[in-house]
Amino acid sequence: MATKASRAAARLMISPAVLLxxxxxxxxxSMTLYFSFLRYNLLMPGMEEFTGWTNYRFFLTDPAFTAALWNTLLLVGGVLLITTVGGTLLALLMDQPFWGQGIVRILVIAPFFVMPTVSALVWKNMFMNPVNGLFAHLAKFFGLQPYDFLAQAPLGSIIFIVSWQWLPFATLILLTALQSLDQEQLEAAEMDGAGPLSRFFYIMVPHLARAITVVILIQTIFLLSVFAEILVTTNGGPGVASTNLTYLIYMQSLLQFDVGGGSAGGVVAIILANIVAIFLMRMIGKNLEA
Amino acid sequence: MARKVTTRRKAVVTVLAWLVGLAIFFPILWIVILSFKSEGDAIKTPFEVIFSSWTFESYATVQERSNYFRHFLNSVVISLGSTVIGLVIAIPAAWAMAFVPGRRTKDVLMWMLSTKMLPPVGVLVPIYLIFRNLGLLDTRLGLVIVLTLINLPIIVWMLYTYFKEIPGEILEAARMDGASLKNELIHVLTPMAVPGIASTLLLNIILAWNEAFWTLNLTAAKAAPLTAFIASYSSPEGLFYAKLSAASTMAIAPILIMGWFSQKQLVRGLTFGAVK
Incomplete structure (x- = not known):
């Protein structure tokens, strides 16, 4: 059993990771917090001074903030809706026996391993480009006017691209959860006369509920920080039509060199992310006890 | 499975599943095809693309024009470096937490996880300034440090869930037989831990390879890994579909292959053991 010596050794082994x-x-x-109360622009070095809540007031009353917050919600919500619904349907489909299961599984998972800049640029150019993109060729083939996706519906297009990246994740986790479903329970329900729909809603959905929650929470953490996809497709535009909170703060800090304002935005982003994090942590913590 | 499935039903499901699978995979297939076409052919209609001649020229051009290999090497160094260092720090920590759990082990684990919830943009400014002052901007070392730190919680967690599954009785038996801590570690624990460590390594390389917030913000021409190099195609000159495809194919191929091998670990690693 754990002796005093081994406890001390354990503490020593854990400490590098903890300290780092x-x-x-x-x-x-603490630097972010400190900067957020300063008037601090990299273009005007040596002019830093304490300004109290000014940065927060400017950041929170900026119309771009309201737009960015709204875009962030739409982006996160849209991708979550598409990936959880799509992922559930796909997982149900792939849970059925069919020929070539292993290969189809590999095909479906693949987009998750494509780096964000590649997937965004490929969709932007090879598919959504209004002149040379595949969708434009398709539209012309059917005698339709090509649609300029990223100019007409920038946020929608980005939601679509990000959903393509995250659908595999949702599918894979829900499929894993489905496969751990007790088959006997399903059979018993079937023998008792439960149809496919009631089997789905009364047995599968409750069983999947936990996995769906995990998918939603983890994806939210990552989706709040979508950045590369916006940078390489629309640069947040036109105007601020596809600017999310992450991108807004990036622009303020590294493009306008407004360290104070960017830091105030950073603090706001941290608070928002923490609200989600609390729920996620609780779920994972519960699992740790079991 | 005792349930009977008719062949007809199986055939319908097969067709449906393959259609969906191919549709999802299609963009990847398409860039692989375009990468073997000339620039002029790559922008034509799909039918013309398929039936045009095949060529390796884009691969050669990409290397020649932009020293592709350098960025590829940057990716390798950064993802491998941050993963190996992360493992060196995380293995002892996870080992201690799994086998000598204290009262506060759970709190430490949860706290580590909470650092992962921190949105990167919240610390962008300070990290950028620290890097600028220390001369770490656009260096591989800088990125290795950042990626090690952001992925450390995932590495610790994954290892912890694997180590947890190694039965403690085996260790006790070894101890009874008089094995020292060192022997216990080398002869008993290591062989049982290797599969878990290997999957953690694999998943973490994938995550580091594809990381696209810090790599884009902290690098320029010199230390840019593939994520940042590919981003330079967002404002290209002239025709570039074939070149972009060739660069992308080479950038995603190694990770795609590794990813397919690590499907199962992916679920475990990214859900922190919440779904197995």
Missing amino acids: LLGWMIVPL
Whole structure:
């Protein structure tokens, strides 16, 4: 059993990881917090001064913030809706016996491993481009006017691209959960006369509920920080039509060099992410006890 | 499975599943095809693309024009480097938490996870400034450090869930037989832990390879890995579909293959053990 010596050794083994993460959290976080109360622009060095809540007031009352917050919600919500519904349907389909299951599974999972800049640029150019894109060729083939996806519906197009990347993740997790479903329970229900629909709603959905929650929470964490896809497709435009919170803060800090304003935005983003994180942590924590 | 499935039903499901699978996979297939076409052919209609001649020229051009290999090497160094360092730090920590759990082990684990919930943009400014002052901007070392830190919680968690599954009785038996801590580690634990460590390594390389927030913000021409290099195609000159396809194919091929091998671990690693 754990002796005093082995406890001490254990603490020693854990400490490098803990100290590093502690540093990684505390140093930049306190700097962000500190900068957020300063008037600090990299273009005007040496002019830093304490300004209280000014940065927050400017950031939160900026119309771009409202737009970005709304875009963030639409982006996260849209992708979640598409991936969880699509993922559930796909998982149900792939859970059926069919020929070539292994290969289809590989095909479906593939987009998850494509780096964000590649998938965004490929969709932007090879598919959504209004002149040379595949969709444009298709439209012309049917005698229709090609549609300029990223100019006409920038946010919708980005939602579509990001959904393509995350659908495999949702599918894979829901499929894993489906496969752990007790087959005997399903058979018993069938023998008792339950139809396919009631089997789905009364047995499968409750069983999947947990996995769906996990998918939603984890994806939300990542989706709040969508960045590369916006950078290489629309640059947040036209105007701020496809700017999310992450991209807005990036523009403010690294393109306008407004360290104070960007930091205030960073603090806001951290608070928003934490609201989601609390729910996720609770779920994972519960699982740890079981 | 005892349930009977008619052949007819199986055939219908097969057709449906293959159609959906191919539709989802199609963009990847399409860039592989375009990468073997000339620039002029790559923008034509799909039928013309398929029946045009095949060529390797784009691969050669990409290397020649932009020193592709350098960025590829950057990706390898950064993803492998951050993963190996992460493992060196995480293995002892996860081992200790799994086999010598204390009262606060669970809290430590949860806290580590919470650092992962921090949105990167929230610390973009300070990290950027620190990097600028230390001369770490656009260096491989800088990216290795950042990627090690952001993926450390995932590595610790994954290892922890694997180590947890190694039965403690085996260790006790070894101890009874007089094995020292060192022997216990080398002869008993390591062989049982290798599969878990290997899958953690694999998943983490994938995550680091595809990371596209810090790599885009902290690198320029010199240390840019493939994520950042490919992003330079967002404002190209002239025809570039075939070149973009060739660069993309080479960038995703190794990771796609690794990814297919690590499907199962992916679920476990990314859900922190919440779904197995």
